[in-house]
Amino acid sequence: MQLTPEQRQEIETARSRPTETLRPTVPALEALLFQPLPVLDHGFVRVIDYLGDDAAVVQAARVSYGRGTKRVSEDAGLIRYLMRHRHSTPFEMCEIKYHVKLPIFVARQWIRHRTANVNEYSARYSVLDREFYIPAPEHLAAQSATNRQGRGAALGGDEAERVLGLLRDDASRCYDDYAWMLNEDQPDPARSGLARELARMNLTLNTYTQWYWKTDLHNLLGFLSLRADAHAQHEIRVYAEAMLGTLQAWVPITHAAFLDYRLGAITLSAPMLDAVRRMLAGETVDQASSKLSKREWGELTAALRMD
Ligand SMILES: Cc1cc2nc3c(=O)[nH]c(=O)nc-3n(C[C@H](O)[C@H](O)[C@H](O)COP(=O)(O)OP(=O)(O)OC[C@H]3O[C@@H](n4cnc5c(N)ncnc54)[C@H](O)[C@@H]3O)c2cc1C
Numbered sequence: 073m074q075l076t077p078e079q080r081q082e083i084e085t086a087r088s089r090p091t092e093t094l095r096p097t098v099p100a101l102e103a104l105l106f107q108p109l110p111v112l113d114h115g116f117v118r119v120i121d122y123l124g125d126d127a128a129v130v131q132a133a134r135v136s137y138g139r140g141t142k143r144v145s146e147d148a149g150l151i152r153y154l155m156r157h158r159h160s161t162p163f164e165m166c167e168i169k170y171h172v173k174l175p176i177f178v179a180r181q182w183i184r185h186r187t188a189n190v191n192e193y194s195a196r197y198s199v200l201d202r203e204f205y206i207p208a209p210e211h212l213a214a215q216s217a218t219n220r221q222g223r224g225a226a227l228g229g230d231e232a233e234r235v236l237g238l239l240r241d242d243a244s245r246c247y248d249d250y251a252w253m254l255n256e257d258q259p260d261p262a263r264s265g266l267a268r269e270l271a272r273m274n275l276t277l278n279t280y281t282q283w284y285w286k287t288d289l290h291n292l293l294g295f296l297s298l299r300a301d302a303h304a305q306h307e308i309r310v311y312a313e314a315m316l317g318t319l320q321a322w323v324p325i326t327h328a329a330f331l332d333y334r335l336g337a338i339t340l341s342a343p344m345l346d347a348v349r350r351m352l353a354g355e356t357v358d359q360a361s362s363k364l365s366k367r368e369w370g371e372l373t374a375a376l377r378m379d
Contacts, residue, residue, distance in 0.1 A: 115173045117318075156333050179281050
């Protein structure tokens with residue numbers, strides 16, 4: 073992750089001007105505010121602003137006149153109850169705004185989460201940086217044989233080297249052609265140069281883009297439950313993992329409840345529950361007698377660590 077000296081200076085300046093406020097603030101998140109947390113080779117996620125804290129969830133749930141908090145243990149109990157029973161609107165009272173730098177193919181997955189406010193860097197207005205995501209060798213994997221949406225073992229030897237070379241060379245060549253078509257850097261006076269909004273279509277999907285992304289705590293948890301999950305693609309999961317760290321700093325009680333009741337939990341279907349009950353009663357249950365599909369049975373046995 074490379075920041076220019078000017079960008080670093082802007083962050084320093086923003087961090088050097090504390091202001092007094094009556095609004096609740098969270099010291100652990102204030103410590104992270106504006107600081108880029110590196111993700112992938114050139115990406116980052118940084119918290120730009122936030123509204124509310126754990127107490128704001130409690131305050132909204134109790135529709136209270138003051139801060140709404142009682143003893144910490146009672147507040148934690150209430151937040152855990154809300155999380156367990158999917159009582160979502162108190163969590164919508166808190167908001168957070170991130171600045172994210174991410175490869176375009178990751179952005180395409182991310183943007184599917186519609187319950188956020190987004191403003192992306194304009195490649196019609198500005199020239200994109202010459203920065204491409206190139207996977208670390210251990211993440212350069214083959215197509216999974218068992219999961220059409222996943223990857224298997226890492227490529228090795230000559231094939232890995234050749235793939236890395238192609239990713240680097242193709243991205244560089246396309247970017248060089250982009251720069252040539254723009255005709256902006258050391259311009260050739262004999263050429264007009266292609267408009268930025270057209271020249272960008274030649275760029276590869278591993279080129280980095282940036283956006284501001286604002287969402288409420290409820291929808292952030294929805295995003296994290298899908299994207300910090302083992303089924304999510306590695307390249308978006310690492311962003312979600314960095315954001316989990318900011319969640320922990322911001323709303324530690326909600327974070328702990330989220331790990332217990334969402335991220336680390338599974339939902340059992342009625343037939344799954346029936347199979348578990350029969351096993352607990354001492355019956356030997358296999359896939360055929362469980363009446364679960366092969367896939368569901370695999371998910372159940374993996375969750376119960378029986379495989
Ligand atoms: C592992 C994985 C694989 C995926 N594969 C594919 C794929 O192959 N192809 C593909 O297209 N997508 C794919 N997706 C994207 C997925 O289908 C969702 O679009 C994405 O995860 C956003 O989820 P969401 O709708 O819950 O989030 P949000 O858009 O943030 O919505 C949150 C909730 O708000 C409500 N909501 C928001 N907007 C509307 C609306 N317009 N109408 C009604 N309700 C609304 C819904 O209740 C929704 O659940 C994949 C996602 C994951 C995690």
